[in-house]
Amino acid sequence: MILIHINNIPQSLTEPTSLAAVILGQNIALDSVAIVLNAEVVPRNRWQSILCQHEDKLELFSAVAGG
Amino acid sequence: MPNMSTNKQLYNGETVSGKTLSDADFMRYSRQVLLPEVGEAGQLQLADACVAIIGLGGLGQLAAQYLACAGVGNLILIDMDKVEVSNLPRQLLFNDGDIGLNKARVAKRKLNNLAPHCTVTAHETAFNAETHADQLADVLLAKQQGKRVLVLDCTDNFATRQSINRCCIEAALPLVSASIAAFSGQLFAVDQMQLPSGGCYQCIFPAQTRVSQSCGTQGVLGSSVGVMASMQSLVAMQLLLSMDSDCDKAQNSLLGHFWRFDAKSLVWTSAALTRDPHCNVCGSKELHPSFNMHSKLHSMEI
Numbered sequence: 001m002i003l004i005h006i007n008n009i010p011q012s013l014t015e016p017t018s019l020a021a022v023i024l025g026q027n028i029a030l031d032s033v034a035i036v037l038n039a040e041v042v043p044r045n046r047w048q049s050i051l052c053q054h055e056d057k058l059e060l061f062s063a064v065a066g067g
Numbered sequence: 068m069p070n071m072s073t074n075k076q077l078y079n080g081e082t083v084s085g086k087t088l089s090d091a092d093f094m095r096y097s098r099q100v101l102l103p104e105v106g107e108a109g110q111l112q113l114a115d116a117c118v119a120i121i122g123l124g125g126l127g128q129l130a131a132q133y134l135a136c137a138g139v140g141n142l143i144l145i146d147m148d149k150v151e152v153s154n155l156p157r158q159l160l161f162n163d164g165d166i167g168l169n170k171a172r173v174a175k176r177k178l179n180n181l182a183p184h185c186t187v188t189a190h191e192t193a194f195n196a197e198t199h200a201d202q203l204a205d206v207l208l209a210k211q212q213g214k215r216v217l218v219l220d221c222t223d224n225f226a227t228r229q230s231i232n233r234c235c236i237e238a239a240l241p242l243v244s245a246s247i248a249a250f251s252g253q254l255f256a257v258d259q260m261q262l263p264s265g266g267c268y269q270c271i272f273p274a275q276t277r278v279s280q281s282c283g284t285q286g287v288l289g290s291s292v293g294v295m296a297s298m299q300s301l302v303a304m305q306l307l308l309s310m311d312s313d314c315d316k317a318q319n320s321l322l323g324h325f326w327r328f329d330a331k332s333l334v335w336t337s338a339a340l341t342r343d344p345h346c347n348v349c350g351s352k353e354l355h356p357s358f359n360m361h362s363k364l365h366s367m368e369i
């Protein structure tokens with residue numbers, strides 16, 4: 001069992017899962033968010049190839065453009 | 068470029084570069100000059116600096132006041148919008164009498180009163196592929212002259228933010244970008260010359276990103292806009308005062324970070340930026356520390 005945290009909410013994965021699959025599993029469109037993995041922004045091009053590790057902390061957020 | 072370590076040695080008020088602060092400026096900026104991180108040399112460095120502020124809304128109008136009043140010598144203000152009544156609760160530089168007037172023009176007039184030593188140039192045009200070479204020409208010139216330069220992104224839409232990012236990458240200008248809508252603020256600083264590994268805005272949010280948040284559709288509290296503008300100004304001041312990258316890790320640790328602010332819980336979250344090697348803005352380009360201005364202006368046309 002792989003336990004991760006998405007925006008501070010625990011989530012368990014039964015098999016190695018990519019960042020992209022985790023986001024899609026949350027019903028979030030890939031082109032609507034950025035991902036911070038363990039305090040580092042992960043460019044969208046790498047989401048398919050990075051598999052979540054036990055105790056990974058993910059933060060998902062969308063772009064804020066106002067000012 | 069004179070750096071603070073050589074320029075800061077004070078002897079009877081003389082700096083190595085020969086310039087000194089006037090007595091009036093010593094009085095005016097005394098609370099800044101007292102800081103070892105500023106000193107007389109830093110204050111002189113600010114007087115030489117040139118900062119472009121794109122967008123004179125909630126963020127830009129406050130950042131412009133902080134920088135002008137702190138002694139930044141040259142400000143370029145860029146905004147095509149006019150002051151509207153719905154701006155007034157958070158854009159405190161403007162008042163009822165300014166409604167209908169161009170924001171950059173009004174801001175220039177008011178800053179001339181607040182900070183008479185600051186040379187303010189107003190561009191009453193949108194920032195886009197046709198206009199930005201002209202709008203940023205003074206900044207590029209100052210950069211070529213070895214002065215401290217900076218671009219502040221204070222705009223209110225994603226497309227312009229993308230275009231500013233691209234322009235700063237291509238012209239090798241440091242960028243400090245802040246944004247806010249509802250209770251979410253974002254802030255980051257990138258500089259392709261000093262920290263290429265930090266990547267750029269496009270590395271975080273590619274151009275096709277779906278964006279829904281804006282102040283116009285989601286609303287915002289003026290004080291939370293002020294927090295973001297103050298933080299943006301604080302980052303800007305430190306970058307303008309910082310020394311060369313190798314000898315000042317503390318200052319440059321402000322580069323390559325992405326901060327988010329939750330204006331409800333007052334919690335700040337920081338993340339390190341990483342470059343996307345495939346980024347079509349910063350990923351594949353060869354950057355040159357010194358470039359020919361004319362060829363650069365030409366290549367900046369997106």
Ligand SMILES: [Zn+2]
Pocket residue numbers: 266267268269270271342343346347348349350
């Ligand atoms: Zn990039």
